Amino acid sequence: MKIHNRIVTAAIATLTAISLAGCVGGGSANPGTNNQASGGEPSGTLTGLFSSIFKDTYEQIAADFKKKYPKVDVKFDYQGGDIGALAMTQLQGGTAPDILTSFPGGNKNDAADTVASLAASGRIAPLEAPWTKDVPDAWKQAVNYEDKTYAYPGALQPLAAVFNKSKLDELGLKIPTTLDEVYQLCTAAKGEGVYAYSLGLGDPAGPQMLTYSQLGTLEPDPAKFDADMAAGKTKYADSVWVKQFEIYKKMGDQGCFGDGALGRSRDQAGEEVAKGAALATVDVGAAMAPIQKKAPGSSFEVAPMPATNNAADTKVVALPGFVNTVNAKAKNPTAAQAFLAFMGEAQPSVTYANGFASVPVLPNDAYKAPKELTAFADLIKRGAYQPLGSVQAEVQAQLNQTIQSLILGESTPRQVAEKLDSVYKK
Amino acid sequence: MSSSGVEVPTRSGVPPVAKELAKSARKRSRVRSVGRDLWWLILPGAAVYLYVVVVPTVQGLQAAFTDWSFATVGAPNFTGLENFTRIFNSDAGPAVFRTLQLAFVVVVGQNVIGLALALLFNGRVFGRNVLRTIVFAPMVVSSLVVGYLFKYIFGPPGVGGVNQVLAALGQGPVDFLGNPTTAMVIIIVTILWQSIGGNMVIYLAGLQGVPSELEEAAALDGAGYWKRFWFVVRPLLAPAITINLMLGLIGGLKIFDQIFALTNGGPGNQTQTIATLIYAYFSQYADYGRSAALALLLAVGIAILSIIQFSVLRRQERNS
Numbered sequence: 206m207k208i209h210n211r212i213v214t215a216a217i218a219t220l221t222a223i224s225l226a227g228c229v230g231g232g233s234a235n236p237g238t239n240n241q242a243s244g245g246e247p248s249g250t251l252t253g254l255f256s257s258i259f260k261d262t263y264e265q266i267a268a269d270f271k272k273k274y275p276k277v278d279v280k281f282d283y284q285g286g287d288i289g290a291l292a293m294t295q296l297q298g299g300t301a302p303d304i305l306t307s308f309p310g311g312n313k314n315d316a317a318d319t320v321a322s323l324a325a326s327g328r329i330a331p332l333e334a335p336w337t338k339d340v341p342d343a344w345k346q347a348v349n350y351e352d353k354t355y356a357y358p359g360a361l362q363p364l365a366a367v368f369n370k371s372k373l374d375e376l377g378l379k380i381p382t383t384l385d386e387v388y389q390l391c392t393a394a395k396g397e398g399v400y401a402y403s404l405g406l407g408d409p410a411g412p413q414m415l416t417y418s419q420l421g422t423l424e425p426d427p428a429k430f431d432a433d434m435a436a437g438k439t440k441y442a443d444s445v446w447v448k449q450f451e452i453y454k455k456m457g458d459q460g461c462f463g464d465g466a467l468g469r470s471r472d473q474a475g476e477e478v479a480k481g482a483a484l485a486t487v488d489v490g491a492a493m494a495p496i497q498k499k500a501p502g503s504s505f506e507v508a509p510m511p512a513t514n515n516a517a518d519t520k521v522v523a524l525p526g527f528v529n530t531v532n533a534k535a536k537n538p539t540a541a542q543a544f545l546a547f548m549g550e551a552q553p554s555v556t557y558a559n560g561f562a563s564v565p566v567l568p569n570d571a572y573k574a575p576k577e578l579t580a581f582a583d584l585i586k587r588g589a590y591q592p593l594g595s596v597q598a599e600v601q602a603q604l605n606q607t608i609q610s611l612i613l614g615e616s617t618p619r620q621v622a623e624k625l626d627s628v629y630k631k
Numbered sequence: 632m633s634s635s636g637v638e639v640p641t642r643s644g645v646p647p648v649a650k651e652l653a654k655s656a657r658k659r660s661r662v663r664s665v666g667r668d669l670w671w672l673i674l675p676g677a678a679v680y681l682y683v684v685v686v687p688t689v690q691g692l693q694a695a696f697t698d699w700s701f702a703t704v705g706a707p708n709f710t711g712l713e714n715f716t717r718i719f720n721s722d723a724g725p726a727v728f729r730t731l732q733l734a735f736v737v738v739v740g741q742n743v744i745g746l747a748l749a750l751l752f753n754g755r756v757f758g759r760n761v762l763r764t765i766v767f768a769p770m771v772v773s774s775l776v777v778g779y780l781f782k783y784i785f786g787p788p789g790v791g792g793v794n795q796v797l798a799a800l801g802q803g804p805v806d807f808l809g810n811p812t813t814a815m816v817i818i819i820v821t822i823l824w825q826s827i828g829g830n831m832v833i834y835l836a837g838l839q840g841v842p843s844e845l846e847e848a849a850a851l852d853g854a855g856y857w858k859r860f861w862f863v864v865r866p867l868l869a870p871a872i873t874i875n876l877m878l879g880l881i882g883g884l885k886i887f888d889q890i891f892a893l894t895n896g897g898p899g900n901q902t903q904t905i906a907t908l909i910y911a912y913f914s915q916y917a918d919y920g921r922s923a924a925l926a927l928l929l930a931v932g933i934a935i936l937s938i939i940q941f942s943v944l945r946r947q948e949r950n951s
Contacts (some may be wrong), residue, residue, distance in 0.1 A: 287915075290915065296701075297919075314702065316701035322702055326703065360836050407787075407897060428647035464796070464804045465786075465788045466806075467897070468807060469787040470782075473787060568700060594758055606899055610898075610900070613898060
């Protein structure tokens with residue numbers, strides 16, 4: 206009986222030790238455990254995590270990559286919803302794939318799926334691609350950290366108004382070029398039984414779109430503003446953000462957003478524009494593809510959102526929506542590096558840009574903008590655009606929630622800005 | 632003690648009745664200990680439980696007192712009660728109040744409607760088995776799917792099903808999910824639609840355990856339907872009421888899926904509850920320490936309220 210008890214005790218101790226060791230092992234961070242060292246001919250399995258919206262684009266690039274590197278077996282995973290949160294959870298849990306979907310720029314102190322945060326915490330690897338030296342200066346802060354490039358910037362998309370040009374022409378209305386014309390369009394649209402701007406204000410990331418699109422014009426130097434915020438020299442409540450919230454409030458009061466805007470998602474906002482119930486939505490360029498798909502017979506046009514009454518002031522906000530990074534603990538770093546190097550080549554860059562309804566960040570002679578992006582591509586070429594500053598994750602979440610309070614009439618523009626200040630991490 | 636009440640001593644000094652009692656006690660103990668030597672069979676299950684429940688729970692407890700976040704490089708720092716202080720200084724106050732309100736309304740709604748349906752379908756109703764199945768059917772659907780379904784039913788004008796019906800009837804649009812009050816009502820309706828089937832089934836099981844003779848005797852004594860229900864059926868339903876109230880309270884305090892799908896805590900944080908805040912801290916802000924601290928507070932709160940409710944209900948069960 207004693208022997209039996211000892212066996213049982215030993216079994217419990219062993220199982221406990223295995224369980225605890227498993228837990229500890231799962232949380233340890235050891236970048237040196239790659240199955241395949243970086244360098245050499247790419248082979249083996251390459252994994253990646255991307256948004257399901259762009260599945261066709263990534264599959265096309267993967268198929269072209271496989272032609273160049275037939276020894277690599279590409280197995281990409283596509284997910285809907287909050288892809289950034291999923292990537293962070295996988296990185297935290299040690300189950301992230303070789304190539305990740307991340308967001309440009311960011312703040313190294315912020316716990317977010319951004320290049321700066323991921324690079325500062327050693328979760329992504331610097332890239333070895335030849336195109337890294339071609340990244341234009343304006344977009345270096347989006348993909349670089351401490352002078353090394355960590356992300357493939359992909360393509361620039363506008364954050365602007367997407368107009369249903371067919372509907373506008375049908376009603377004899379014009380795309381506004383000043384703030385007063387924006388308000389006039391709201392009134393004119395109401396008179397025609399439609400509404401001007403269909404915003405996805407019920408979406409977790411919907412309300413911020415109008416704010417960011419107008420900050421491009423209102424904020425002359427976003428990088429300086431970020432630096433002043435970090436140094437405690439300024440506050441949201443003392444900035445042009447308050448001015449934008451005042452415009453937001455006025456547009457809401459004038460019925461620019463139609464009935465039920467606070468219960469509307471971004472998808473639903475796009476549907477409203479596609480069927481002509483609304484004249485425009487304000488969103489990133491990637492939102493245009495599903496709108497066009499729903500209304501193949503209509504034409505659409507991207508235009509910057511005016512924020513002043515001087516048309517010459519208006520700048521379009523341009524941003525690389527998603528960027529692509531390599532997991533620092535990638536199981537196949539060689540293939541991952543080769544894939545990101547391949548993405549920066551002329552033809553894959555065009556495939557990527559077309560799939561994202563965007564303009565390539567890297568200079569690319571093979572790219573020809575489609576009709577709806579011609580004006581935007583021209584603005585990019587002339588440098589008449591504005592990048593976005595970095596917004597911390599908690600500030601962004603509060604921005605979206607407090608704009609809803611603003612539209613409900615429960616917060617003033619200044620209170621919205623003060624709420625952002627209260628969650629900002631220096 | 633013998634049946635006659637007289638003790639007859641033996642040579643060993645132990646009365647024979649006591650001997651019998653001791654023998655039967657030994658027998659009982661032997662009966663109780665059947666399989667005692669096989670207790671190690673639980674080891675695989677215990678190891679899994681230890682790995683997937685106990686260890687993460689302890690880790691979560693530890694995390695609640697650290698600055699662990701996605702940005703943490705290396706081991707997180709011990710920060711004492713700082714996460715709890717931040718929680719009490721933030722939006723958690725209104726969320727706590729809203730969580731309690733929601734749980735109360737949901738528990739009352741589930742039990743009143745669930746019991747009413749059980750009483751209805753326990754009687755002779757045409758097609759009652761089909762009706763019972765229809766009421767229970769939503770229970771088998773994922774809560775998240777139900778949430779997204781209702782998001783389209785109560786969507787904005789031009790998109791939502793109810794708004795399209797209102798438009799067809801010549802009525803004005805209603806911003807169901809964009810107005811904090813109606814959004815909360817839609818959340819409650821969604822939860823009740825999905826969950827009352829479960830409550831109904833538990834009450835039906837309880838009702839089928841009520842002897843029909845008792846009800847018939849009460850009817851013969853002149854008791855009407857209401858009196859029969861209150862004085863005969865209700866006391867016998869006490870265990871079912873206890874289970875339903877307990878499960879309802881625990882479930883009501885941690886409702887997440889339907890709120891996440893319908894409003895994501897909006898508009899303007901007005902449908903934010905503790906569970907959605909835990910998600911926001913964890914997933915949106917990647918602030919794992921603060922999320923663990925709020926989860927710990929929710930767990931303690933649920934435990935305290937459940938213990939109070941359980942002891943009150945058990946007392947009432949005994950009294951009835």
